[in-house]
Amino acid sequence: MTQTLKTKVLIIGAGTGGYVAGIRCGQLGLDTVLVDGGDGLGGTCLNVGCIPSKAIIHAASKFETVSKAAGEGTLGITASEPAIDLSKTVAWKDGIVRKLNNGVAALLKKAKVKVIKGWATFEDAKTCRVETADGPITITAEHVILATGSEPVELPFLPFGGDVISSTEALSLDAVPGKLVVVGGGYIGLELGIAYRKLGAQVAIVEMAERILPLYDKALTDPVMKWLTDHGVEMHLGARAGGFGDGKLSITTKDGEPLSLDADKVLVTVGRRPRTKGWGLENMGVAMAGPFVKTDDRCATSMRNVWAVGDLTGEPMLAHKGSAQGEVVAEIIAGHDRRFDPVTIAAVCFTEPEIVSAGLGPLDVAGRDDVITAVFPLAAIGRALAIEAAEDGGFVRVLASKDDHRLLGVQAVGQHVAELSNSFAQMLEMGAVLEDVAGIIHVHPTLSEAFHEASLRALGHAIHI
Structure with missing residues (x-):
């Protein structure tokens, strides 16, 4: 017999957008019901994305550090040749995920959110049927928040399965592949490809564009390209992947020549798409914007009291965007006057070295003569030298209006610069001018001094260059 349930708010999807919306509701x-039919509480980011990938990246960097100490040593430190038991690394990573899963569950329980595990299918805009382990439940709600997230794009000629894997499987391998071919030179493929190179795999990158990370300007990506080249990663840019069989991936090079690459695993990372299939979106009567659900600045869809947050709503498909939208929608439903209208949503590539971008970049202001651009190298920062973060061409760059010196964008590339991202976003969100950043006494010695010095340089009086 089908159980029936009525609630004020029904949330579909327990990722960073959905569970944050649930907690705030x-x-x-x-009165809130959250239906979790995907990867588990925390969604893609917590279970098979942001968090586990950063854990594997961290472990890979640790392994690389010990590897450098073998033989002649580094910084006066010597060590024996290291070994990796990837199954134990994955088990450690899984423990982190479980801990965070339990944390999210506890927070939802504290907020009195009813969590139902099962797959939801909508019959109309406000009613869905959830198939659970204990039988079906029909839920009717006054408000519906769609937070179904996204999924990896599968190439028709390289379907997932066996030795052709997505980022999900790449985070749970039981051994380091001898030869890994990564199809796609975006941030996901590069983060994982670099991690596996550090762990000892022979890695090749196949990217259809003429350079890696094509959405970022070349100055930001050059240090990453240098790392890849210096560490023997085989690069095939302007190339197209073909089929895979008998341990070989066929590709067509930039010059149109056929080539076969040996591969124990082929990691396909050509993008992600919103998860719009299989849960009855077509029965809800909401308008679409291409592959995404169309929303306004309140995250409202075209159907009254149906809201959408996170990857379902379009680019940038970032966890922190979904969380912020989830909070906004919860507060609107509660009667608050809110809008989702951020000045910027900073993005980070956890490559080697890391890349941060917030606001406008050089590609966005090309041809304009009303913008000041200034760059300060990490090589001139004492902290960077002291932690071996000054040798890879890293820098902090600011863009500001010539007229009033208002910050328009901030970017950085270098080791550990991800930790500067919130400072960049904060300054842009607050409408800071160059003089604001220049007037802040930045702690010494820290990497953030490069932000200070870049702003001073834009004003014409950097101290340390």
Whole structure:
């Protein structure tokens, strides 16, 4: 017999957008049901994305550090040749994920959010049927928040399965592949490809564009390209992947020549798409914007009291965007006057070295003569030298209006610069001018001094260059 349930707010998807919306709804006293039919509480980011990938990247960097100490040593440190038991590394990573899963569950329970595990299918805009382990449940809600997230894009000639894997499987391998071919030179493929190179795999990158990370300007990506070249990663740019069989991936090079690459695993990372299939979106009557659900600045869809957050709503497909949207929607439902209208949503590539971008970059202001651009190298920062973060061409760059010196964008490339991202976003969100950043006494010695010095340089009086 089908159980029936009525609620004020129904949230579909337990990723960073959905569970944050649920917690905030609960805090605001709204009767809320959260349906988790995907990867588990925390969604893609916590279970098979952001968090586990950063854990594997961290472990890979540790392994590389010990490897450098073998033989002649580094910084006066010597060590024996290291070994890696990837199954134990993955088990450690899984423990982190479980801990965070339990944390999210506890927060939802504290907020009095009812969590139902099962797959939801909508019959109309406000009613869905959830198939659970204990039988079906029909849920009717006054408000529906769609937070179904996204999924890896599968190439028709390289379907996932066996030795052709997505980022999900790449985070749970039981051994380091001898030869790994990564199809796609975006941030996901490069993060994982670099991690496996550090762990000892022979890695090749196949990218259809003429350079890696094509959405970023060349100055930002050059240090990453240098790392890849210096560490023997085989690069095939302007190339197209073909089929895979008998341990070989066929590709067509930039010059149109056929080539076969040996591969124990082929990691396909050619993008992600919103998860719009299989849960009855077509029965809800909401308008679409291409592959995404169309929303306004309140995250409202074309159907009254149906909202959408996260990857389902379009680029940038970033976890922190979904979380912010989830909070906004919860507060709107509770009667608050809110809008989702950020000045910037900073993005980070956890490559080697890391890349941060917030606001406008050089590609966005090309041809304009009303913008000041200034770059300060990490090589001139004491902290960077002291932690071996000054040798890869890293820098911080600011863009500002010539007229009033208002910051328009900030970018950085270098080791550990991900930790500067919130400072960049904060300054842009607050409408800071160059003089604001220049007037802040930055702690010494820190990498953030490069932000200070770049702003000073834009004003014409950098101190340390």
